[in-house]
Amino acid sequence: MNLYVLSEKQVDFILNDIRRNGIQTEELQLNLLDHICCLIEKEMSSENDFDEIYRSVLSRFFKKELKEIQEETDLLLTFKNYYAMKKVMLRSGMFSAVAFTIGAIFKIMHWPGAAMMVVLAIASVSFVFLPIFFLVKTKEVKEKKEKFILGFGTFFGVLFSISILFKIMHWPGANMLWLMGLGVLFFLFLPMYFFTGIRNPETKQNTILSSIMILIAGGLLFIITALYGTKDVENASKSSYLHLKESVTCISELNDMKYEMAADSLKGQNEILKEKTNNLIEKISKVRKDLNEYVGNGQKITEENLNGLKVGAGVPTMFLFDDNQKPKPYLAAIKSEIKNLKNFIDLTYGTGKSKLLNTSDGLKVIENEELKSTWEKIYFYQVPLDYIYRNLDQLILDIKMTEGACIK
Amino acid sequence: MYSSELIKGTLKTIILKLLSDSDKMYGYEITQKVKELTGGKIQLTEGALYPTLHAMEAQGILTTDVVNVGNRIRKYYSVTDLGKKTANEKVSEYADFIDTMIFLLDLKPKVG
Structure with a gap:
């Protein structure tokens, strides 16, 4: 049926021309190219007519510009x-x-x-x-x-x-x-x-x-x-935390000196005091360490950046409390250990020495009526990480100071 | 030849019906077939045909096959399973539409 077959050169010419006229989608280019070629081949009888017939065929495809077909296609495709x-x-x-x-x-x-x-x-x-x-x-x-x-x-x-x-x-x-x-x-x-x-x-x-x-x-x-956190506030908070840590170190050194100077007859009970104190502090340090590892997941936490570290309250709370806002065993263990130490001190060294650890009725000092809350909740529930560390270190300081007051 | 507005609303139905009845067709073939079947009364314009074909392909109603023809490429269209379903729906909807129009415009069918 086809009397004439377009040459490769002519096909390329048509393809380039429809590209130039704003047909960008390759699929559409191929469709139009084939269609135009079919029409030309049907109407053409000799080589000389190509340009003229191409122009007349192309003009049937649009009202003003060939681009209309591309635009209509885009519209239909995006409309979907x-x-x-x-x-x-x-x-x-x-x-x-x-x-x-x-x-x-x-x-x-x-x-x-x-x-x-x-x-x-x-x-x-x-x-x-x-x-x-x-x-x-x-x-x-x-x-x-x-x-x-x-x-x-x-x-x-x-x-x-x-x-x-x-x-x-x-x-x-x-x-x-x-x-x-x-x-x-x-x-x-x-x-x-x-x-x-x-x-x-x-x-x-x-x-x-x-x-x-x-x-x-x-x-x-x-x-x-x-x-949000001006430098001054951050610095003040950082130095007060460093001060706290230094106090712990100082008191520990003083306590060690006191142990050495204590009378031989008291060495026995002093040994027990030292052991109980160290046990408790170890427990507290363990919570700190575990919490550190839990929070540090994907983020490096070192002693240096700890102070300025801004970790929200959500993650530590997940670690220390269960879904019903009840404290997990970590804190309960520390609490009972504090009570244990206090009982020992009251019995051995007399009441009055353990005021800082006023735990007899579940840490009365800090669980006061006004706050209507528990020790665990006030110090650890929904508390940002750096404050939790601070609270734990404050607890260590209190224990050390109590220890120091007892050694004779 | 009918006005382009009349054809526009039925273009999809025409394409789907034609393609359902045959194995596969390419763009030029579709226009020729419609022209031939209607005795030249309906002539699809390229400017309306190709955008619709591309949209229908994107909707998953049509699928394409590419074949090398001499020094160019030809895209053959055929209906998918979804397309066959759509074709039936469209055709019966259109038949219903014609009934309604006959009634609405009060066109008495000619009794032979």
């Missing part, structure tokens, strides 16, 4: 996903909003599960809602500039929500992310938004107003940066 995407966007947005609110309430009330909810909410905002929002919205705007503005806005949103997550979880790098987010807002998004909007008389008024609002909101956020 458009509704599904919008649905996912709305659902993830709703989920995040609810999870944020509930998570915040849980966090404020120190109920378990708060961290997980906030992490889920922020992950769904940053990695589902905002990216889809960007894709859907960029389909709706035509100009490249507007797409850029949307891009920067989305980028700011993602950085901002992730930096909040880092902040509340006390993960390292939070401040850098936070400042990067604000940087994107102030130096990329806002100028672009402002200068694009102000050129159009229709949007001028609104642009100025929105820009001022964004500037105010951004400024307020920037002020908040100062809230």
Whole structure:
């Protein structure tokens, strides 16, 4: 049937021409190429007519430009996903909003599960809602500039929500992310938004107003940066912790001297005191060490960076307490050991020496009526890691001081 | 020849029916077949045909086969299982639509 077969050169020419005319998808190029070739081969009778027939065949494919076919294809292809995407966007947005609110309430009330909810909410905002929002919205705007503005806005949103997550979880790098987010807002998004909007008389008024609002909101956020751990507070806290550790060392040395100077007749009971004290301190150190290993999973914790370490309260609480907020055996063992030591001191050295370890009714001193809580909960439940270490070291100091008061 | 609006709404149905009745077809063949079957009354435009074919492929209604033809490549389209189901639905929906239109526009079928 085909009287004429196009040469390779002619086929290449057609392919390049439809590419030049805006057909980008390879599949579409192949389809159109074959179709055009079929038509030409049917109508052509001699070599000379090629150009003319090609032009006339091609012109039947469009109203104004060949590109229309590509655009129509793109439209049909994206339209298919458009509704599904919008649905996912709305659902993830709703989920995040609810999870944020509930998570915040849980966090404020120190109920378990708060961290997980906030992490889920922020992950769904940053990695589902905002990216889809960007894709859907960029389909709706035509100009490249507007797409850029949307891009920067989305980028700011993602950085901002992730930096909040880092902040509340006390993960390292939070401040850098936070400042990067604000940087994107102030130096990329806002100028672009402002200068694009102000050129159009229709949007001028609104642009100025929105820009001022964004500037105010951004400024307020920037002020908040100062809230988080200034260097002075960190240093003060660090040196007070070092002081605490030094006190423990000093008292230990003093106690050792006292043991040596003690009368021979008392050596027996002093030995028992020393053993009991050391046992207790070992138990406390063990909890510290195990906790260290548990928390340090994936993050190196050394004596040096311990003091300034900002580990949220969630992880240590998981280690020390069960799901029903009941302390695990670690703390109970220490508590009973403290009671044991106190009983021994009261019997052997007389009451009054063990005031620092006032444990007879479950650590009365620290479990007072006002707080209506237990020793374990006040010192360890939902307490950030560095405070837990501090509390454990304070306990060691108290024990050492009690020991020192007893040695005769 | 009918107006493009009339054809636009039925393009998918026409393609699905044609492809269900044959093993596989390529774009040019589809346009020729429709022209031949309708005596030139319906002529599919390339500008409408190919975007629809690509969209239907993306939806999983159609599948393609690539064959080398001389110095170019030809894409043959055929219906998937999902496409066969869709074809039946579309055709019966259209038949129902025609009945309704006949009633609505008060068109008396010519008695032979």
